[in-house]
Amino acid sequence: MTKVVVGVSASSGSPGALRMAAREAELRNAQLVAVQAWTPPRAPGTSGTRPPAVAADTKTLFAQAEKALRDQVIHTLGVEVECKLVRGTPSKVLLGESMGAELLVVDAPRGAISSVSPRLAHRLVYKTSCPVLIMPPSQSNAQ
Numbered sequence: 001m002t003k004v005v006v007g008v009s010a011s012s013g014s015p016g017a018l019r020m021a022a023r024e025a026e027l028r029n030a031q032l033v034a035v036q037a038w039t040p041p042r043a044p045g046t047s048g049t050r051p052p053a054v055a056a057d058t059k060t061l062f063a064q065a066e067k068a069l070r071d072q073v074i075h076t077l078g079v080e081v082e083c084k085l086v087r088g089t090p091s092k093v094l095l096g097e098s099m100g101a102e103l104l105v106v107d108a109p110r111g112a113i114s115s116v117s118p119r120l121a122h123r124l125v126y127k128t129s130c131p132v133l134i135m136p137p138s139q140s141n142a143q
Helices: 015-027 058-077 090-097 118-127
Strands: 003-007 031-038 082-087 103-107 132-135
Touching (some): 003 015, 015 031, 015 103, 031 058, 082 090
Parallel strands (some): 003 031, 103 132
């Protein structure tokens, strides 16, 4: 079965992108896969080279983020779809998860608060193996 992949921001929940991806998946008779990139948080006051004095429980944090993703998708769409929380940068995760997809849907960059930076959007358009639909900010939160 073919698939439509949608990138879901942890901060905004990407409701417009989710709804558009769901419509596209239905039109294409494709599976909808909601994807979010995840990196474990660093302990306060630690550099990237030294381990924190107290290790964070990354398994618990990952499970919480995975549940938050599922909850956001169900809240937006009203139905369950496949949700994938993948460890890595948004660029690597979205490029990897969209391999073999019919379509990748993401929100447009919205300045510094957006998880989809202009460079990420540019990278996705030029490096993915499928068409990319970038939702304009005016449509990102539209019902």
